[in-house]
Amino acid sequence: MQVHPNQLVPGCIVMKAVAGKTQHPIVLNNTVIEEKHIEVLQHFNVKAIEVSERLVSGAIFKPKDREQEKEETETKPADFASMYRAAVQLYKKMFNQWQSGSPINLIELRKMLVPLFECIEDIQLDVFLLHKHASKEDYFFHHGISVAILSAHLAKKVGYHKEWIQVGLAGILADSGMARLDSSILQKEGSLTLAEYEVIKKHPTLSYRLVEHINALSKEVKLSILQHHERLDGSGYPLGVKEGKIHPFAKILAISDTYHAMTSERYYKKKQSPFKVIEEMLVLAHTKFDYVLLQTFAQTLLNYSIGTNVVLSDGREAVIVYVKPETPIRPIVRLIEDDEIISLKDKPALFIEKIISA
Template sequence: MRVATSQLEPGCLLTKDVMGQTNRPIVSKNTTLQPLHIDVLKKFSIDTVEVSNRRSDGSLFIVSETTEKEEPDQDLRSEEPVLPFFESYLAAVQEYKKWFTSWQGGSPVNISTIRKVMVPLLERAVDSAGHEVFSLHHYTSSKNYIYHHSVAMGLLSSYVASKMGYNYGEWIQVGLAGLLADSGMAKISERITWKEAPLTEREYEMVKSHPTYSYRNVEKISSLSNHAKVAILQHHERLDGTGYPLGVSEDKIHPFSQIIAVCDMYHAMTSERMYRRKQSPYKVLEEILQEQFGRYDHKVISALVKEMTSYSTGTKIRLSDHREAEVIFVEKTNPTRPLVQIIEDGQFLPLKEQLDLHIEEVYE
């Protein structure tokens, strides 16, 4: 029978797969629903599901007209996650879309709601997601770019901050700052936000005001640290003073801002956007290494490159010419261009000598 998600109770038995935006079900048929399953269904905005008229223990399930009580926060770090990481990520993107729409209507940032959704996901990104955080661009479409970009920027920023040695409280704040850094885009005209052609100079000047709007959104939130608030304001500042909105440089830019800046650029360049094609993550890394020193903190870039090129001997990859290969040897001085062996014909290929080729994808 079909019932509203708000009427579900722990113990209900699902009789049909609940599908999301991918080919994999959000929750599979024959699952005995627990509070976390029900919470996930709500996060995905699933209105109704098919369940048995009997619970998994055989007792009769009588649909209640009352809505269920809100479940208390759960510490997902101590539990086995029910959903794959990327499904939880997609659920968070849907939540962010709702928040962004409410900000466009003038609603304030509700940090407690945001923390409830994002803190467990930030923890998973750092604790167990591994290289999955560098693959989030695969789920980004130009039409939903800003929602995906904000959530991914938060996850990437937390992950990189943790690898740089920041403690739990610090990388949580970095992640929340990354998530909210573009919240000020809600104050920018939708005509500009979703424009499918390059922005005019005047339009770009309007977009450059979004860090200030983002800062105003959060400046009175006591549970967000001052470090995070400054990071939100400064995430488009550059070490050489060419950034915005203040044009500050070097030691006047907060370290949190510099982490978000690098993660912002990485995800933007690897994602499909309205008027720019996505690029290979490893090509982007090379561009960052070759062209961006002087504008971005080299410690952040080094941490990002180290984590992304931590593939070992035997790792399977796909090259930009679509050939598949296996990593044979990685040089510390050229981490994005290892020696590889083509799987089809056994040919050894030193990528550092094949500048017309680059790694397109790493298979986990």
């Protein structure tokens, strides 16, 4: 029988290979349908598929009602956006207190951040689009909250099921030492001078000193705060240590910090596409960033992005339909204007410029 991909259920048996606008079939004959196959068929805009009248279990296949839609709610993302904005303002208030000499109140920080961390699985792609909330004027405070969320997210993804919240806290505390610097440097709208940059490079040490005696933070977290600007080849600061001496938590912070900075609009730098940023970071991975961590970060972005509407660097709109594990930042897309399928791997000059919507 012929059915629409939306009518399929796991266990359906494909009776005729599904052709697409590529050299190879999208789904082969005799394939037992899984959720991943349904998703791919939907994103390739397949209109019909030939399947057996019985499931692989032997039961009679009863196609889904085409009018049945999955319930989608904007409640959690909307709640998250409100929580995020409130957290940015609260962090700004806290930072001003640190500038006045007040100590870091870890209980208040946890109270502010943990509810955001608990939303990570619900907001999915929005984890990678936190920069859309940021403004040039309050970039520093958006950056702190976003690095905390991204760091907690990546830590959890790579298996830190107990420490992931602590890694998230490290993400916001990494720049706490900025409170001990001249505020004119933080508020400067133009590029920093070499002298000012040298001053900025002191902030990891100052951050470490601010958290050094907080007993509720582990030694590993404190070390990661000190090392979050270190790089694998020894080109980072403040110590210039190399890969073997950089704590894994610090490597997570380095990726989150760089990604959010490069994707955000700042006074002296334009924001870049998340896909372009990660592609550039992957080029530097073996000298600057932990490659396995960065691959996990990239793969998670693309897993969330399948089915997402995007704008390509040439201005055309497209939908991400498939991601090859070996080239996660250059997925296969379907053009909106004519349904043409393009593999960005084969078009090095073309890349995803902007995400429109999921």
